[in-house]
Amino acid sequence: MAVDPAPLGPHLRLRLFASLREAAGWGERHWPLAAAEAPTPRQLWQALALPGELLTIRVAINQQFASLDTPLQAGDELAFLPPISGG
Amino acid sequence: MSSPSCRRSVVAEVSQALAASAGDRAPLLRIDLCAQPLLPWQQLQRWQLLLLDRGLIAPAESQFIGRVRPLAGDGSPLTRLELEHYPGMTERQLQSLAHAAAVRHGALAVLVQHRVGHLAPGEAIVLVAVAADRRGPAQRCCQELLEALKHDAPFWKREWRQDGSSDWLAGNTPL
Numbered sequence A: 001m002a003v004d005p006a007p008l009g010p011h012l013r014l015r016l017f018a019s020l021r022e023a024a025g026w027g028e029r030h031w032p033l034a035a036a037e038a039p040t041p042r043q044l045w046q047a048l049a050l051p052g053e054l055l056t057i058r059v060a061i062n063q064q065f066a067s068l069d070t071p072l073q074a075g076d077e078l079a080f081l082p083p084i085s086g087g
Numbered sequence B: 001m002s003s004p005s006c007r008r009s010v011v012a013e014v015s016q017a018l019a020a021s022a023g024d025r026a027p028l029l030r031i032d033l034c035a036q037p038l039l040p041w042q043q044l045q046r047w048q049l050l051l052l053d054r055g056l057i058a059p060a061e062s063q064f065i066g067r068v069r070p071l072a073g074d075g076s077p078l079t080r081l082e083l084e085h086y087p088g089m090t091e092r093q094l095q096s097l098a099h100a101a102a103v104r105h106g107a108l109a110v111l112v113q114h115r116v117g118h119l120a121p122g123e124a125i126v127l128v129a130v131a132a133d134r135r136g137p138a139q140r141c142c143q144e145l146l147e148a149l150k151h152d153a154p155f156w157k158r159e160w161r162q163d164g165s166s167d168w169l170a171g172n173t174p175l
Helices: A018-024 A041-048 B010-021 B040-053 B089-105 B135-152
Strands: A011-016 A028-032 A058-061 A064-066 A077-081 B006-008 B028-034 B060-067 B078-085 B109-115 B117-119 B124-132 B155-161 B166-168
Touching: A011 A018, A011 A041, A018 B155, A018 B166, A041 A077, B028 B040, B028 B089, B040 B060, B040 B109, B040 B124, B060 B135, B089 B109, B089 B124, B089 B135, B109 B135, B124 B135
Parallel strands: A011 A077, B028 B109
Antiparallel strands: A011 A028, A058 A064, A058 A077, B006 B028, B060 B124, B078 B117, B078 B155, B109 B124, B155 B166
């Protein structure tokens, strides 16, 4: 799956995994940010029109679990994680 | 000491350096993700040698080995199991969960080996071992860490069936 080139200006890196990646049709992309813009994962989920229920999804910001309502900053990596099944 | 099939995370190295500088009481953590078949008995033997090398004598030890089931969730024969992870975050989470469990139970050392990639039925997915001063902490820490990594380390399982169809699992099997 090709990754879009990173924009020159402020942006976020977005990641999807497993079933969510396949349902959305992409695994990684960049999201340009306007100056002083600090969207939350919940707002981005809606803006991206991702498939499925947000209730079942956990988010990670910079590879750490985070709240859906954490304001994001330029340079952050945001991942939407479908239900985990390890071990 | 590291197996060629298992990749040791940089996070683990850093943590061990910190643990070593913190004194003898810091738990010894050994965390690896393995892209090739995981052979639990070989890994346990290496771990024993590591403990000996570090002068750790653990009177109690608990181990858990998880293997791929022969049947998919719908009861049909499973041809293979795919395990996806989040490179970087998965290693960091395993390290964090292992450290927290070891400290909470006063364990001396913890080993976690976890597969990624494609596995055949019967292959080992995960090996958790805990060395402690007594059987209670060893067994409790092992069980708690296993549950923690099943729920809080980013892994995703996909079951592949004989007809070429597959499903991502949306959760864990009951305890």
